[in-house]
Amino acid sequence: MAFGMKRGFLSKAQGNRKSASAERDIANEAPNTSTAVQLKSLDSAVKLDAAFQFSNVCRLYSENPCIFVADDRLPGDAHYLFLPPKNAHIVFVDSLESVQTISKWALWDEPPPSPLPDPPFLIQDCGAMGVGMCARRPIARGELIMLERPVYVSNPNVRIHIDQKAAFYTGALAGLSPTTQAAIAALRNAHPVSDDVSHLRGILLTNALAAKVPHTATPYPALFPYLCRANHACTPNAHYTFDATTCTGYLHALRAVAAGEEITIGYTDLAAPRAQRRAELRTRYAFECTCAACGLPEARGAASDARRAAIGAYLTRMKTGGKVPPGAHRAAVEVLVRAAEEEGLVECASILALSALRIAQRDGDTTSELRLLVDAMDYVRALEGNESAGFLALAERLGLTPPELAAIYDSGTPGSFDYAFFGQLMANHKRR
Numbered sequence: 001m002a003f004g005m006k007r008g009f010l011s012k013a014q015g016n017r018k019s020a021s022a023e024r025d026i027a028n029e030a031p032n033t034s035t036a037v038q039l040k041s042l043d044s045a046v047k048l049d050a051a052f053q054f055s056n057v058c059r060l061y062s063e064n065p066c067i068f069v070a071d072d073r074l075p076g077d078a079h080y081l082f083l084p085p086k087n088a089h090i091v092f093v094d095s096l097e098s099v100q101t102i103s104k105w106a107l108w109d110e111p112p113p114s115p116l117p118d119p120p121f122l123i124q125d126c127g128a129m130g131v132g133m134c135a136r137r138p139i140a141r142g143e144l145i146m147l148e149r150p151v152y153v154s155n156p157n158v159r160i161h162i163d164q165k166a167a168f169y170t171g172a173l174a175g176l177s178p179t180t181q182a183a184i185a186a187l188r189n190a191h192p193v194s195d196d197v198s199h200l201r202g203i204l205l206t207n208a209l210a211a212k213v214p215h216t217a218t219p220y221p222a223l224f225p226y227l228c229r230a231n232h233a234c235t236p237n238a239h240y241t242f243d244a245t246t247c248t249g250y251l252h253a254l255r256a257v258a259a260g261e262e263i264t265i266g267y268t269d270l271a272a273p274r275a276q277r278r279a280e281l282r283t284r285y286a287f288e289c290t291c292a293a294c295g296l297p298e299a300r301g302a303a304s305d306a307r308r309a310a311i312g313a314y315l316t317r318m319k320t321g322g323k324v325p326p327g328a329h330r331a332a333v334e335v336l337v338r339a340a341e342e343e344g345l346v347e348c349a350s351i352l353a354l355s356a357l358r359i360a361q362r363d364g365d366t367t368s369e370l371r372l373l374v375d376a377m378d379y380v381r382a383l384e385g386n387e388s389a390g391f392l393a394l395a396e397r398l399g400l401t402p403p404e405l406a407a408i409y410d411s412g413t414p415g416s417f418d419y420a421f422f423g424q425l426m427a428n429h430k431r432r
């Protein structure tokens with residue numbers, strides 16, 4: 001299961017937050033004079049060349065796949081992979097080895113995932129938050145709101161020569177089609193602008209969502225023309241995930257969303273108390289959060305903080321102690337699942353329910369195990385939709401088609417399902 005990743009340039013502990021700086025600056029590195037790779041000069045007959053004549057350090061490495069060395073003084077570092085090679089609509093910025101791996105992904109031979117025929121959202125002015133995404137009709141819990149391929153994906157650890165920053169960013173965009181360049185330029189920048197470079201960096205810092213590619217542990221910042229328009233809420237109603245097998249970002253509704261309601265995602269650690277969330281949004285993302293959870297009256301805000309702090313404390317224990325931290329009790333974790341439900345934090349509820357499930361398994365508590373499996377899958381279904389691998393596997397395990405299982409789920413809510421019926425299905429299937 002691909003749990004969602006927060007908006008993020010880079011990670012602190014878990015690789016799901018922004019770092020202050022997206023790429024490392026190398027102020028004092030000498031130009032590389034013994035370039036190991038054979039680099040073509042820019043006047044070779046490739047259509048993209050004209051676009052790259054801004055830089056005397058950018059070199060074509062290969063035409064197909066279309067790979068450029070961003071700065072031939074640092075040939076081991078940033079390379080641009082433009083896909084497809086001409087009039088590209090995606091650029092990957094990464095080491096040579098990595099962009100070569102990415103260029104060989106089988107998914108590039110397949111047609112890209114089809115956009116939704118009738119997307120249930122509009123991009124429109126949302127007042128103080130700027131542009132945002134609004135539901136143009138009611139959206140069901142777990143419904144796929146949109147899917148989109150990124151246009152810019154970058155390894156946050158690539159090194160840039162300090163005096164080549166402008167060339168670096170311009171180069172990364174230069175091989176993209178004019179439409180794709182315009183889509184990036186249209187994104188919001190919430191950070192101060194002093195020149196074109198700081199503007200582009202500001203766009204990246206303001207908008208990047210995390211994309212986890214299979215061959216690295218660190219999520220990569222990725223820009224999406226539409227997904228990046230989703231504003232933040234501390235109790236979001238939608239969830240972003242990135243699936244590297246299709247190189248696509250997905251947005252699912254975490255609960256039923258009414259027509260006209262804004263569609264929001266979480267940019268930050270939602271299990272943190274309000275002051276901490278707000279401070280992080282201010283320092284890393286440069287805005288004062290105006291969401292409903294931040295605007296709760298004092299007493300309700302304090303109760304919310306207490307619930308989130310308890311959830312956060314257990315999630316922290318899981319980071320070091322694993323899915324079943326030492327000394328964890330199922331009943332206590334289930335109290336936290338309910339707290340997460342109450343807070344509307346579906347991803348937290350899902351992680352906690354899966355932990356409670358493991359504890360039940362550890363304790364040989366088969367009744368709780370079945371109930372928690374059913375509940376946990378309901379959270380996964382909200383996060384990733386009925387097409388999630390976990391949901392499909394459960395349907396198979398129960399001997400049901402995914403729509404049959406979805407219909408059973410749609411008739412209940414966690415705590416009100418007919419668990420005995422699920423148990424019967426499971427037992428019947430085991431016997432077959």
Ligand SMILES: C[S@@+](CC[C@H](N)C(=O)[O-])C[C@H]1O[C@@H](n2cnc3c(N)ncnc32)[C@H](O)[C@@H]1O
Nearest residue numbers: 129130131188190206207229231232287289290
């Ligand atoms: C990724 S962009 C989202 C789209 C953006 N509103 C736009 O106009 O394109 C993030 C920016 O939106 C605004 N924003 C998002 N969520 C917000 C919130 N909860 N409160 C206030 N501003 C918010 C901030 O300016 C933030 O830097």
